[in-house]
Amino acid sequence: MDSFSLKSKTAVLTGAARGLGLAFAQVLAEAGANIAVLDVIQPDAALQQLEEKHHVRVRYHKTDVTSRDEVMDAIAKIEEELGEIHINVNAAGVVTDEPFLTTSDRNLERTFAVNFTGSFLVAQACANSMVRRWERNGKRSQPDEGTSNGCIVFITSIATHIASCAQQISCYTASKAAVRGLVKPLAMELSKYGIRVNSLSPGYMMTDMMRGLQTQQPQLVAQFEKETLFGRIGFPHELQGALLFLCSQASGWYTGQDLLVDGGASLWKHPAPL
Numbered sequence: 001m002d003s004f005s006l007k008s009k010t011a012v013l014t015g016a017a018r019g020l021g022l023a024f025a026q027v028l029a030e031a032g033a034n035i036a037v038l039d040v041i042q043p044d045a046a047l048q049q050l051e052e053k054h055h056v057r058v059r060y061h062k063t064d065v066t067s068r069d070e071v072m073d074a075i076a077k078i079e080e081e082l083g084e085i086h087i088n089v090n091a092a093g094v095v096t097d098e099p100f101l102t103t104s105d106r107n108l109e110r111t112f113a114v115n116f117t118g119s120f121l122v123a124q125a126c127a128n129s130m131v132r133r134w135e136r137n138g139k140r141s142q143p144d145e146g147t148s149n150g151c152i153v154f155i156t157s158i159a160t161h162i163a164s165c166a167q168q169i170s171c172y173t174a175s176k177a178a179v180r181g182l183v184k185p186l187a188m189e190l191s192k193y194g195i196r197v198n199s200l201s202p203g204y205m206m207t208d209m210m211r212g213l214q215t216q217q218p219q220l221v222a223q224f225e226k227e228t229l230f231g232r233i234g235f236p237h238e239l240q241g242a243l244l245f246l247c248s249q250a251s252g253w254y255t256g257q258d259l260l261v262d263g264g265a266s267l268w269k270h271p272a273p274l
């Protein structure tokens with residue numbers, strides 16, 4: 001058995017129109033999964049190209065993950081188009097650099113709405129789809145020996161492990177910590193349906209989100225480069241192996257955990273800025 005194969009599985013990814021989410025869609029498609037993307041922006045052309053490249057089906061649904069109605073509607077359409085959902089990766093996220101003392105209500109509300117509530121709503125809808133399959137399959141938690149019925153991955157952040165002196169992102173960090181707070185109780189509640197739940201915490205990665213931050217704070221990337229052990233920021237493809245591990249049977253005995261992939265940035269005591 002190829003424990004990394006996702007042939008004929010259906011994966012729902014949020015925030016995969018670009019950035020890390022797109023890199024995740026690419027590796028899941030390469031492993032054979034059909035891909036459904038929920039995002040608010042038009043996807044990069046590379047998303048649709050996955051169909052031809054890997055002989056899988058790819059669907060995009062313009063969906064604001066903060067809206068329960070939009071999420072429910074999209075998941076119902078995905079089930080019609082691609083069948084039962086096996087994998088859910090929650091990568092949609094926003095970040096705003098704002099000092100805690102003057103954080104706006106808008107930042108507080110939007111950051112929690114997208115990062116926490118959005119992840120919650122999509123994971124809930126996908127988990128219900130997985131449970132429906134479990135019921136149809138005679139309520140066996142492991143339909144094939146050694147195979148999970150489904151898996152959910154939340155994308156959190158290195159920020160929930162260490163604070164960087166280069167950013168003022170208390171809202172973002174708290175919202176991601178709240179997402180990590182879902183992992184253990186969901187792993188517990190959903191285990192009886194054969195569903196595994198984990199999170200992936202990326203370190204500093206070069207994406208549009210990072211480029212946006214770089215424009216606001218030119219010194220940011222230089223600081224992050226100093227903090228990793230390799231003197232550079234990570235590339236999205238450097239998370240693909242970890243994500244595939246979490247979504248495949250290779251991690252069949254792994255649930256309720258956070259996997260931190262950060263180029264060593266969190267393992268040492270950074271020199272204090274002068």
Ligand SMILES: NC(=O)c1ccc[n+]([C@@H]2O[C@H](COP(=O)([O-])OP(=O)(O)OC[C@H]3O[C@@H](n4cnc5c(N)ncnc54)[C@H](O)[C@@H]3O)[C@@H](O)[C@H]2O)c1
Pocket residue numbers: 014015016017018019020021038039040041063064065066090091092093094095114118155156157158201202203204205206207208209210
């Ligand atoms: N880039 C990094 O260094 C880094 C580090 C740690 C964690 N992360 C996390 O990884 C995830 C992806 O980050 P990225 O760097 O690729 O960011 P990005 O900004 O490039 O991509 C985020 C995606 O989320 C989508 N999105 C935003 N609001 C949405 C909404 N309401 N509904 C649906 N989709 C929405 C955006 O349109 C975009 O496509 C985020 O959750 C981010 O917090 C990123």
